[in-house]
Amino acid sequence: MTAAPAALGEGPLAIVCGSGSLPLAIADSVSARGRPVVLFPLHGTADAAGIARYPHHWLYIGQAGKFIRLARAAGCHDVVLIGAMVRPALWQIRPDLTTLMAFHRIVAAFRGGDDHLLSAIGRLLERHGFRLLGAHDVAPEILMPQGALGATRPNDSDRADIALALDYLRAAGPFDVGQAVVVADRHVLAVEAAEGTDAMLARVADMRTSGRVRGPAGRGVLVKAPKSGQDRRFDLPSIGPQTVEGAARAGLAGIAVTAGSTIVAEPEQLIAAANQANIFVIGAIETES
Amino acid sequence: MTAAPAALGEGPLAIVCGSGSLPLAIADSVSARGRPVVLFPLHGTADAAGIARYPHHWLYIGQAGKFIRLARAAGCHDVVLIGAMVRPALWQIRPDLTTLMAFHRIVAAFRGGDDHLLSAIGRLLERHGFRLLGAHDVAPEILMPQGALGATRPNDSDRADIALALDYLRAAGPFDVGQAVVVADRHVLAVEAAEGTDAMLARVADMRTSGRVRGPAGRGVLVKAPKSGQDRRFDLPSIGPQTVEGAARAGLAGIAVTAGSTIVAEPEQLIAAANQANIFVIGAIETES
Numbered sequence: 001m002t003a004a005p006a007a008l009g010e011g012p013l014a015i016v017c018g019s020g021s022l023p024l025a026i027a028d029s030v031s032a033r034g035r036p037v038v039l040f041p042l043h044g045t046a047d048a049a050g051i052a053r054y055p056h057h058w059l060y061i062g063q064a065g066k067f068i069r070l071a072r073a074a075g076c077h078d079v080v081l082i083g084a085m086v087r088p089a090l091w092q093i094r095p096d097l098t099t100l101m102a103f104h105r106i107v108a109a110f111r112g113g114d115d116h117l118l119s120a121i122g123r124l125l126e127r128h129g130f131r132l133l134g135a136h137d138v139a140p141e142i143l144m145p146q147g148a149l150g151a152t153r154p155n156d157s158d159r160a161d162i163a164l165a166l167d168y169l170r171a172a173g174p175f176d177v178g179q180a181v182v183v184a185d186r187h188v189l190a191v192e193a194a195e196g197t198d199a200m201l202a203r204v205a206d207m208r209t210s211g212r213v214r215g216p217a218g219r220g221v222l223v224k225a226p227k228s229g230q231d232r233r234f235d236l237p238s239i240g241p242q243t244v245e246g247a248a249r250a251g252l253a254g255i256a257v258t259a260g261s262t263i264v265a266e267p268e269q270l271i272a273a274a275n276q277a278n279i280f281v282i283g284a285i286e287t288e289s
Numbered sequence: 290m291t292a293a294p295a296a297l298g299e300g301p302l303a304i305v306c307g308s309g310s311l312p313l314a315i316a317d318s319v320s321a322r323g324r325p326v327v328l329f330p331l332h333g334t335a336d337a338a339g340i341a342r343y344p345h346h347w348l349y350i351g352q353a354g355k356f357i358r359l360a361r362a363a364g365c366h367d368v369v370l371i372g373a374m375v376r377p378a379l380w381q382i383r384p385d386l387t388t389l390m391a392f393h394r395i396v397a398a399f400r401g402g403d404d405h406l407l408s409a410i411g412r413l414l415e416r417h418g419f420r421l422l423g424a425h426d427v428a429p430e431i432l433m434p435q436g437a438l439g440a441t442r443p444n445d446s447d448r449a450d451i452a453l454a455l456d457y458l459r460a461a462g463p464f465d466v467g468q469a470v471v472v473a474d475r476h477v478l479a480v481e482a483a484e485g486t487d488a489m490l491a492r493v494a495d496m497r498t499s500g501r502v503r504g505p506a507g508r509g510v511l512v513k514a515p516k517s518g519q520d521r522r523f524d525l526p527s528i529g530p531q532t533v534e535g536a537a538r539a540g541l542a543g544i545a546v547t548a549g550s551t552i553v554a555e556p557e558q559l560i561a562a563a564n565q566a567n568i569f570v571i572g573a574i575e576t577e578s
Binding site: 168171182196207 | 453457460463465466471478480481483484488492496
């Protein structure tokens with residue numbers, strides 16, 4: 001006999017941890033407000049350092065049954081899936097029975113892009129009585145506010161680049177492409193797909209070095225926004241200090257993200273890096289088309 | 290007193306040559322059909338080898354006045370602009386008086402993307418009585434036919450990837466982003482912007498090596514299409530043997546381009562490379578949305 005899940009909003013929060021610093025930032029924030037957390041780090045993606053500070057159970061991708069059993073035993077009802085997850089190789093997946101029973105749905109989701117994969121996992125957990133929350137539901141202070149962080153501000157040219165970039169991301173959203181683009185002087189220099197934001201910024205830096213992108217440094221904007229139709233509980237865009245450093249190396253003027261729907265990792269370090277590089281970081285209002 | 294331009298379709302064809310093998314392929318094709326050509330290779334971009342086989346005058350970018358004078362003196366009325374042009378650095382531009390008089394238009398075009406730059410140059414020449422032709426107008430055999438080149442054919446999964454890619458390119462077209470995308474299993478892996486097709490394919494190969502893109506080789510399609518609203522006299526997408534080699538290194542199943550609006554450079558070598566790599570190269574019907 002398995003224990004029934006705890007009531008809504010009660011009991012410890014289960015956090016399934018992918019890679020990056022966000023899972024622990026969320027755990028620290030939730031824990032500081034008095035709610036216990038139980039971490040479920042994923043082998044091969046989660047960073048082991050820090051995990052040991054909380055009760056935790058390591059999982060392989062595919063062990064939905066193990067997760068459900070352990071989370072119920074810990075009295076968890078609410079679940080957050082957070083952190084980057086590299087699409088696993090087949091040999092890395094160790095499906096247990098529960099996962100296997102949902103396998104045709106999971107495989108279909110794999111073919112449909114990351115959003116679909118995450119929603120399929122989310123629906124699987126919901127069918128087993130869990131409630132899926134977004135990281136911003138449990139730790140709203142991690143979201144980008146409206147306006148500027150740091151001391152630098154965009155000028156009119158930067159604002160025109162931001163507007164074009166948001167238009168582009170809105171048009172590309174239905175295709176489950178990445179959530180980021182670099183625009184300089186109303187010209188799209190780079191679009192993120194599977195490579196990720198850091199790799200895209202490194203590409204812009206390379207194009208500047210090779211002369212493929214001309215013009216003085218300090219022009220151009222990195223813009224990130226959630227994909228349209230994206231389930232924001234699973235996959236919000238995020239920025240951190242390394243995003244600022246990448247934008248600086250790419251010779252950009254700044255970074256714009258949608259206010260209220262972008263996660264800011266390590267905000268103090270991010271602001272310090274932005275001020276040092278003289279780069280703006282702004283939360284823009286998301287206009288619906 | 291300057292000579293009047295020759296009548297329409299008469300006299301030698303002026304070919305302004307950017308980089309790559311296409312300018313000479315066009316010159317050979319036009320010349321073989323009995324029409325003389327005069328080449329205007331651009332310093333810093335055109336390949337010197339082969340240029341000397343035809344009457345030619347080297348130009349710096351910005352020397353529109355020099356071009357107009359020399360082309361008129363040679364009896365040219367029709368002009369083709371062909372070959373890749375890296376956005377020049379300011380010090381590489383040596384504007385003469387004619388260019389300077391159009392300078393505000395040229396600068397505005399610079400800020401608007403490559404298409405606008407080329408159209409601005411085109412309009413400048415048209416105001417001086419020249420007729421701008423597309424490479425496909427003067428050498429129609431360089432365009433991709435409908436159906437497959439080489440021995441390999443796409444399967445149903447490849448065809449679904451091609452359809453998704455064409456939908457994406459249609460949605461992204463108004464933004465003057467690149468003309469190419471890589472899709473595998475209905476998942477957009479890479480979008481081309483300023484880096485060019487070869488660099489995008491190298492990125493997909495890297496993502497496969499690093500494990501960021503999973504799955505067996507022989508999946509995924511490179512799809513190229515003209516941007517919507519693009520003036521096809523200036524800038525048609527093109528493929529060549531190196532595109533096939535890049536697609537093979539990226540582990541793709543094949544290449545699809547729009548039939549009748551894509552230039553195929555060195556078709557024999559391209560087909561040989563495709564057959565050796567077991568990669569399909571197909572001219573797809575362009576559906577209007």
